[in-house]
Amino acid sequence: MRVNFEFRRFSNGLIFAGALLLPLALGACTEQQAKESDKGRPVLVTAVHYESRSPERSFVGTIRPRIEADMGFRVPGKVAKRLVEVGQIVEVGQPLATLDEVDLKLQAEQAAAELTAATGVLAQASAAEGRAKDLRARGWSTDAQLDQAKAAADEARARLNRAQRSVELTNNSLSYATLEADSRGVVTATLIEPGQVVAAGQTAIRVARSAEKEAVVAIPETMVNFAKQSAANVTLWSDPNKKYVAKLRELAPAADPATRTYLAKFSLPAADDAVSLGMTATLTLSDPETERVARVPLSALFSQGEAPSLYVADAKTGDVSLKPVTVKAYESKDVLITSGVEEGASVVVLGVQKLDPAQKVRVVSSLAF
Template sequence: MSGISVYSHKISALIKVPAVLLAVSLLALTLAGCNDKPAEQAATGRPVLVATVHYEAEAPERSFVGTIRPRIETDMGFRVAGKVAKRLVEVGQRVEAGQPLAVLDEVDLRLQAEQAEAEYRAATGVVAQAVAAETRAKELRGKGWSTDAQLDQTKAAADEARSRLIRAERSVELTKNSLSYTTLTADARGVVTATLIEPGQVVASGQTAIRVARSAEKEAVVAIPETLLARARGGAARVTLWSEPDKKYTAKLRELAPIADVATRTYLAKFSLPDATDDMELGMTATLTLADADQERVARVPLSALFNQGDKASLYVVDRESGAVKLLPVTVKSYGTDTAVITGGVEEGARVVALGVQKLDPAQKVRVVASLSF
């Protein structure tokens, strides 16, 4: 029996040897698998969160909705009274300087002109007679055949005749001018915005007949709150049209209302547009943007992105192609609750590591997994 026990013990020992070898092999494979993960991570780079640097004015810009208006809009009317014979333009029509807009009936004015010319001819004949009588009176008085009273009388008659001639001349000129006023013409290039007369209508002198907006100068009209009056006066302004949002126009404050609107408590401001073109139509909707003049441009970055080595704060900038990081010193202007304001050191659009900068090494490559917005 003792021999059988010894034999069984040897067999069990032989069976245990392969099991131990199998366990050792599995442990080696497991360790090899664990060692591959750091190698793979080292090849792909350390995952990081980044923030994009964007420089802008320190104080935020303010935008207002406005309307494009003409700087000069003229209510044009006839300088003489009369009956409208023709209206030659319609609303929205573009006109040039000197272009006829409307015409009055000229019959009565032509009769007045003929009457003035007849009076001028009569006054010319009277002057000729008075001058001849004055000449004879002077000759007779020189020979002693006339008195001083008769000479003075002929002189007075001659002076009156000359005055009548001057009045007749002026009357002829006035009637000619009145005839020219029967045609209403545009005094500048522009657009007709209103027509307030129709053919057959009798109008008075100076009554508004046609309204023309000059196209030479245009402006943006907006309502400014009282808190931004200083920025409106001294700040930089630009205008964009809703129809062309990518095109910007320089704007300059031309007029600011001295009194606020009773209902809105805002001040009406008019900004001239020296770069306006014919493509900018009157009445278009525009956006006026106000910014402080000569304002320093800053960027806001997360506080966790700053790496301070004791002398100066720095940022880790990530190369977009290689994934390498570079530590660059920056100038910090102020600190906030969760952000820092910088004025320089990194370029516009640079991507900086936002978290875990204390564990980074400049020789280490990173992999961007997400971007933060600030």
């Protein structure tokens, strides 16, 4: 009997202690809920991102010069010096290579000697013509003698003219012994060496002009019309964050027989020194007339008989505002909007029907959509 009495006494004590602790626990829970309520209503948001409705197309290409000239000597001869190497940048008028000038100087001296002789012959023929005219005027000479003197003088004048042209040609040939760059560019190939005998016009140095560069890509036949109508830009693999505006300059009229693609050349008017020949580039084609839209979940759209709207939340202040938006199209799970909210804005995607612009919210998660 004493044991039952002790057990009953212990049970009554536990019940009494629980009755005292229950109000304290309930008070703690109420206080925690109050703190959570002060921080704002938790909401799930997603960032708005506008993009072209039609997908962009990208192709890998190579940076090449628009003009790459094969330069050669205009006269034949033996190469004396080659003054440039592959990869060297050359300026206008810079010597690239020279020929042995011995034979060319001899030809120039020969032409000068012929000019001196022609000058003397013309002086003698002119004097004879003058005397023949004087004698004919006095009646001491015949017309045949006068005509003969005139013909000799005319021949001497023609000979002098020919000698003068010969001197100019030999001087030009002597100047052609030095091959000079006709524009600023970079040497891409050297096809001659000192001691080599070259013919007139034979390719000696290949120079790529740096005035204009272009991106060369292979376009599949299904994208040919798209390439003609699209806006293009180019990014380099070495600097993918910088874009260069590109313009279609040339499109091959026939497909490559092996790859069945069309070679397209896009000029880069704003290319700087960072765009080097031979670099790998990415050409991106996009439709310039395509409207830019943002895709958000259907659950984010708020509408009560008025214009569709989105709740935009500010994570710093906890404020929420209702923004009317323009809807482009509805899809099975998403809605496409064209305006109303800014790029990067945080819109609430769940529970928008229970939100009030006057209440505070707390961003608990961000949905990458």
